[in-house]
Amino acid sequence: MKRPWSGQVEKEEEDQVPQHDPNNPLCPGNTRANGEVNPDYNNTFVFENDFPALQPNAPDPGYNQHPLFQSKAARGVCKVMCFHPWSDVTLPLMTLPDIIKVIDKWAELMVDLGSTYPWVQIFENKGAMMGCSNPHPHCQVWASNFLPNEATLSDRCQREYLKTHGEPLLLQYAKMEAEKQERVVVQNADWLAVVPYWATWPFQTLLLPRRHVQRLTNLTAQEREGLASIMKRLLTKYDNLFQISFPYSMGWHGAPTGPYLKEDQFHWQLHAHYYPPLLRSAGVRKFMVGYEMLAQEQRDLTPEQLLIKLSSYLNCVNLTEGP
Amino acid sequence: MKRPWSGQVEKEEEDQVPQHDPNNPLCPGNTRANGEVNPDYNNTFVFENDFPALQPNAPDPGYNQHPLFQSKAARGVCKVMCFHPWSDVTLPLMTLPDIIKVIDKWAELMVDLGSTYPWVQIFENKGAMMGCSNPHPHCQVWASNFLPNEATLSDRCQREYLKTHGEPLLLQYAKMEAEKQERVVVQNADWLAVVPYWATWPFQTLLLPRRHVQRLTNLTAQEREGLASIMKRLLTKYDNLFQISFPYSMGWHGAPTGPYLKEDQFHWQLHAHYYPPLLRSAGVRKFMVGYEMLAQEQRDLTPEQLLIKLSSYLNCVNLTEGP
Numbered sequence: 001m002k003r004p005w006s007g008q009v010e011k012e013e014e015d016q017v018p019q020h021d022p023n024n025p026l027c028p029g030n031t032r033a034n035g036e037v038n039p040d041y042n043n044t045f046v047f048e049n050d051f052p053a054l055q056p057n058a059p060d061p062g063y064n065q066h067p068l069f070q071s072k073a074a075r076g077v078c079k080v081m082c083f084h085p086w087s088d089v090t091l092p093l094m095t096l097p098d099i100i101k102v103i104d105k106w107a108e109l110m111v112d113l114g115s116t117y118p119w120v121q122i123f124e125n126k127g128a129m130m131g132c133s134n135p136h137p138h139c140q141v142w143a144s145n146f147l148p149n150e151a152t153l154s155d156r157c158q159r160e161y162l163k164t165h166g167e168p169l170l171l172q173y174a175k176m177e178a179e180k181q182e183r184v185v186v187q188n189a190d191w192l193a194v195v196p197y198w199a200t201w202p203f204q205t206l207l208l209p210r211r212h213v214q215r216l217t218n219l220t221a222q223e224r225e226g227l228a229s230i231m232k233r234l235l236t237k238y239d240n241l242f243q244i245s246f247p248y249s250m251g252w253h254g255a256p257t258g259p260y261l262k263e264d265q266f267h268w269q270l271h272a273h274y275y276p277p278l279l280r281s282a283g284v285r286k287f288m289v290g291y292e293m294l295a296q297e298q299r300d301l302t303p304e305q306l307l308i309k310l311s312s313y314l315n316c317v318n319l320t321e322g323p
Numbered sequence: 324m325k326r327p328w329s330g331q332v333e334k335e336e337e338d339q340v341p342q343h344d345p346n347n348p349l350c351p352g353n354t355r356a357n358g359e360v361n362p363d364y365n366n367t368f369v370f371e372n373d374f375p376a377l378q379p380n381a382p383d384p385g386y387n388q389h390p391l392f393q394s395k396a397a398r399g400v401c402k403v404m405c406f407h408p409w410s411d412v413t414l415p416l417m418t419l420p421d422i423i424k425v426i427d428k429w430a431e432l433m434v435d436l437g438s439t440y441p442w443v444q445i446f447e448n449k450g451a452m453m454g455c456s457n458p459h460p461h462c463q464v465w466a467s468n469f470l471p472n473e474a475t476l477s478d479r480c481q482r483e484y485l486k487t488h489g490e491p492l493l494l495q496y497a498k499m500e501a502e503k504q505e506r507v508v509v510q511n512a513d514w515l516a517v518v519p520y521w522a523t524w525p526f527q528t529l530l531l532p533r534r535h536v537q538r539l540t541n542l543t544a545q546e547r548e549g550l551a552s553i554m555k556r557l558l559t560k561y562d563n564l565f566q567i568s569f570p571y572s573m574g575w576h577g578a579p580t581g582p583y584l585k586e587d588q589f590h591w592q593l594h595a596h597y598y599p600p601l602l603r604s605a606g607v608r609k610f611m612v613g614y615e616m617l618a619q620e621q622r623d624l625t626p627e628q629l630l631i632k633l634s635s636y637l638n639c640v641n642l643t644e645g646p
């Protein structure tokens with residue numbers, strides 16, 4: 001952190017985003033690439049990605065018997081979900097009832113797509129720095145006919161932990177962090193957001209329910225309200241940190257679905273990861289490059305140092321505790 | 324690849340880099356942060372990083388008995404290696420004898436640091452887009468008292484493959500790619516550069532010796548000459564692709580060292596990975612973000628499509644085959 005920085009500096013000012021842009025394919029009433037017209041929606045709006053990475057009928061790559069040249073068709077669907085009809089708001093600027101509508105829609109998509117697909121990945125790329133190509137507040141939902149690598153790894157670790165220690169890993173972890181109060185960024189009756197002990201991205205956080213919950217679909221109405229409130233507080237803190245609309249990639253991990261709905265998934269605990277790229281200021285990011293790509297991710301600041309930076313904005317946030 | 328792109332566009336023109344900048348701590352004769360004066364070096368120059376991520380005497384974090392709160396001291400050294408006295412050259416612009424000097428110095432550092440450290444990671448972050456904070460041509464060498472994650476994974480996979488299939492994984496792979504000629508970017512008598520079958524980064528390549536070689540230190544004089552030549556050709560192709568000094572992170576993986584020097588490492592095959600970030604043009608990069616961070620890396624182009632793009636520059640390169 002003491003190195004002089006003469007490397008890349010990010011563009012700090014976002015171009016002013018208009019509330020409604022007649023050329024933005026995500027706005028209400030506009031026509032998309034495939035000719036479809038968006039409805040005049042009032043809260044969330046879900047549609048099939050017009051340029052999907054996964055398709056239900058992806059062709060079979062054919063059979064190759066050599067172990068070094070194996071491939072399989074990755075089949076699935078990609079959906080886009082707008083959070084709000086206005087392009088100039090973000091989740092932390094939305095009202096709690098509107099955030100709850102986003103959470104309800106996430107759960108609804110998990111039920112729909114999860115009825116057949118083993119993995120439904122809900123994720124949000126926020127900000128140009130995180131590859132987001134459209135400023136309208138939205139996330140993506142990609143459902144696949146296979147368990148992706150990260151899902152497989154998370155499943156294996158949680159399964160092994162339960163077997164060895166008799167309690168779901170992330171349930172035990174949340175309890176211990178709640179007790180220690182060393183890495184907690186925000187909390188309420190049902191949720192906890194911590195800078196995880198193993199964080200490598202600067203300002204990385206982990207959002208955890210306090211109760212043992214396996215999937216988004218299992219959240220009670222009260223837990224959804226609590227989630228809306230803690231998301232708003234966490235994201236407001238992020239925005240306050242460098243006084244910008246804070247970029248990040250985030251996403252939900254829960255027990256797998258489709259054929260796994262019938263299996264015991266007691267080892268799973270629902271959680272969301274937030275991975276923000278900024279390190280020193282609104283203009284200087286952390287580059288996960290050479291050593292990180294070839295050897296191992298390494299931290300510039302400890303989670304505890306990050307927490308202090310995030311905590312100093314506690315009092316700037318003029319929000320009630322929420323439910 | 325057909326998606327309209329209104330996301331982040333990278334700054335295309337590099338600021339003109341002067342051959343010698345009196346304020347650049349990497350240039351010959353200049354004074355560095357710690358007050359040391361660089362010698363008036365003629366080819367390579369190695370020094371200890373003035374802001375090291377790894378230190379030989381890192382303090383012990385203390386003992387915590389809970390399985391979820393484990394940590395250990397990561398000890399090591401970080402060196403910086405300048406490739407050339409001039410700031411305005413890059414490896415592909417250097418002469419073959421000068422590139423050979425770089426390779427010889429890599430091998431020398433592997434001997435020195437590898438005599439005690441189990442892992443010595445040589446890597447180069449090239450270009451501001453890859454977090455490089457100094458335009459002077461250089462790489463880094465980080466030696467650690469542990470096997471980093473990627474090294475552990477690579478060791479495990481190569482070990483298992485040898486056990487199951489009776490031949491080192493990457494030796495067999497190189498032979499098969501040499502036969503197929505479907506993904507070979509450049510080749511000579513001793514080396515092969517391929518877009519690997521499993522590539523996820525656009526224009527990712529894997530550089531492999533044809534002979535079974537476990538470490539950089541085992542390369543013959545002829546193989547070092549061949550390596551200099553193939554590196555120059557590969558990197559010239561990269562530069563020609565979008566007519567810019569092509570950004571990437573690259574690094575070497577070979578059998579572990581230190582205590583492992585005494586063990587059988589037959590499963591290991593030396594190789595270098597190149598990970599370039601650009602996707603569509605000099606200004607539009609691939610973002611490994613939401614889905615990639617939370618689920619799995621996914622490709623925008625197949626390795627074979629990338630090869631065609633790289634191959635169309637075969638004839639622009641006015642270089643003899645080299646040794």
Ligand SMILES: O=P(O)(O)O[C@H]1O[C@H](CO)[C@@H](O)[C@H](O)[C@H]1O
Nearest residue numbers: 286287289290291292454455456
């Ligand atoms: O060591 P440098 O060039 O200052 O820093 C660069 O390489 C390091 C090792 O890959 C990364 O951790 C840094 O994020 C990157 O900016």
Ligand SMILES: O=P(O)(O)O[C@H]1O[C@H](CO)[C@@H](O)[C@H](O)[C@H]1O
Nearest residue numbers: 131132133609610612613614615
């Ligand atoms: O889907 P988008 O927003 O066009 O694209 C963004 O998210 C994808 C999924 O994480 C990435 O593969 C792309 O590199 C990124 O630019």
